[in-house]
Amino acid sequence: MDKPPRLDFSEKLLKYRPDPDRILEAAEEWGYGEKSREVIKRALEVESLGSMPFSMYEAPPIIERAEETAVVYDVDGKRYIDMMAGFAVSNAGHHRRAVLEAIVRQFEKIVQYSEMLTEDRIRLGEKLVSITPGGFPKKVFYTVTGSDANEVAIKLARIYTGRQYIMTQWGDYHGRTIGTAPLTHSTSTWSQIYPVPPADTAIVRIPFPYCYRCPCSKTARDCESCAEECLHQVDYMLSSKYYGLVDSSKGICNIAAMLIEPYQSAAGYIIPPDTWLPSLYKLARDHDILFALDEIQTGWARTGRMWAVDHYPGVEPDLFLVSKSIANGLPFAAVVGRREIMDSWGPGAHSTTFAGYMLGVAAALATIEVIKKENLARQAEEKGKYFRQGFEDLEKKHPLIGEFQNKGLYMGLELVRDRRSKKPASKETSWITMRLLQKGMLVKKAGYYGNRFALSPPLTITYEEIDEALRLFDEVLGEAESRFNVSPAD
Ligand SMILES: Cc1ncc(COP(=O)(O)O)c(C=O)c1O
Numbered sequence: 001m002d003k004p005p006r007l008d009f010s011e012k013l014l015k016y017r018p019d020p021d022r023i024l025e026a027a028e029e030w031g032y033g034e035k036s037r038e039v040i041k042r043a044l045e046v047e048s049l050g051s052m053p054f055s056m057y058e059a060p061p062i063i064e065r066a067e068e069t070a071v072v073y074d075v076d077g078k079r080y081i082d083m084m085a086g087f088a089v090s091n092a093g094h095h096r097r098a099v100l101e102a103i104v105r106q107f108e109k110i111v112q113y114s115e116m117l118t119e120d121r122i123r124l125g126e127k128l129v130s131i132t133p134g135g136f137p138k139k140v141f142y143t144v145t146g147s148d149a150n151e152v153a154i155k156l157a158r159i160y161t162g163r164q165y166i167m168t169q170w171g172d173y174h175g176r177t178i179g180t181a182p183l184t185h186s187t188s189t190w191s192q193i194y195p196v197p198p199a200d201t202a203i204v205r206i207p208f209p210y211c212y213r214c215p216c217s218k219t220a221r222d223c224e225s226c227a228e229e230c231l232h233q234v235d236y237m238l239s240s241k242y243y244g245l246v247d248s249s250k251g252i253c254n255i256a257a258m259l260i261e262p263y264q265s266a267a268g269y270i271i272p273p274d275t276w277l278p279s280l281y282k283l284a285r286d287h288d289i290l291f292a293l294d295e296i297q298t299g300w301a302r303t304g305r306m307w308a309v310d311h312y313p314g315v316e317p318d319l320f321l322v323s324k325s326i327a328n329g330l331p332f333a334a335v336v337g338r339r340e341i342m343d344s345w346g347p348g349a350h351s352t353t354f355a356g357y358m359l360g361v362a363a364a365l366a367t368i369e370v371i372k373k374e375n376l377a378r379q380a381e382e383k384g385k386y387f388r389q390g391f392e393d394l395e396k397k398h399p400l401i402g403e404f405q406n407k408g409l410y411m412g413l414e415l416v417r418d419r420r421s422k423k424p425a426s427k428e429t430s431w432i433t434m435r436l437l438q439k440g441m442l443v444k445k446a447g448y449y450g451n452r453f454a455l456s457p458p459l460t461i462t463y464e465e466i467d468e469a470l471r472l473f474d475e476v477l478g479e480a481e482s483r484f485n486v487s488p489a490d
Helices: 009-016 020-029 034-045 097-107 119-131 146-161 188-191 225-240 276-286 358-373 376-397 426-439 462-483
Strands: 063-066 069-076 080-082 137-143 167-168 203-206 255-260 292-294 321-322 335-340 401-407 411-418 445-447 452-455
Touching: 009 119, 009 188, 020 034, 034 276, 080 462, 097 358, 119 137, 119 335, 119 358, 137 146, 146 167, 146 255, 146 292, 146 321, 203 225, 225 276, 255 276, 276 292, 276 411, 376 401, 376 411, 376 462, 411 426, 426 452, 426 462
Parallel strands: 167 203, 167 255, 255 292, 292 321
Antiparallel strands: 063 069, 069 080, 137 335, 321 335, 401 411, 411 452, 445 452
């Protein structure tokens, strides 16, 4: 392997900075409509180049409106099948009428008043403590974004336990603020925080059993043995005082909480073996470590259950983080946790002006109703099975497909140049992302090697739209195989 060159900080920055000329060229090359190209040009004049859309596609599409199902349109009126739901934010479908009406009703009363309590906010709290896992008394703390919720969880865990360390999994994503960046394993983020690396040194990282490419064993026979190998490493870290975390001879543990994602979302919708979460939970319980679960992306019926943790009976997180689809499109987040933890601090230890804001509360109450009334968890489960069948058929035909994983409509698709060596098809995945966009489908490229798709359509996607999505994958995978010379499956 070539040695990486020694770059100074400004040279590193240049590696990540998008080239505005190339963005304009790409919009031309991929046939963007006239209005889209004009808006992109204007965006390049006023939007920071650090904005996310500049990293997702060679040129960002300019989205204008959507249907209640999985269809969005751009500013030129071009139609796309939506396989992202705006990063799993519109689980109940775009712009639901019931949610809109609730927002308008609240708007007509009052929009916002610092972080004051309202009866609806208390009603939402009562609902959240009743629908989240854990048969013990719970309380809620509201925030606005997922990163903010993670900051609250870190603070609470430390304040309640009096311990310093937070344990998380390599590959997790918990936000990119200065407080959460140490828990988010992104080279681009870590390379661009200057002059210090992610500041929180009391973060310890454990392996995550991404069993298609097991980080703990080159020879793991199967997913279960990969999980066992990874668990062994965690157990090892907790058993020796020379790891700096636990000294059983003195009854000391320095770890406040495990703060983890049940499945790795930003990393490419990677689902660990079924034994992983219950085994980690047991280790946390054995060592009296709080178990904090970030269900910001996996929650709200996406995986075919209300929560991903519902797939693992008996796992009861002490702190539980929700956001994204909670208000079906409005920014809103909450930490729900054991009452004694939630009451272990006083006002002022955390606050943000829009925490629990009134329009968000109204939207969240209405969204929860829609999710329940339409049994979106059941819909996700059934549509996920339909997608699985479709992808299994495509797998027989397309050697590019390395693996497809799903729980409900939480779906990860990994592409490889060759199934034996599992060489990541990173270049191919980038091309496919743009070709799908050109043909009318929005997908999110992700993966440890940029060779996975994180697929999360609104749960209201219709079966016709699923067929359309599968047909587009079929066509474009075939084109990519010819273009990049990927040989047929054995
Ligand atoms: C699992 C998870 N946690 C936290 C976050 C951060 O949320 P936000 O972007 O709202 O700050 C995200 C965002 O994608 C996420 O997927």
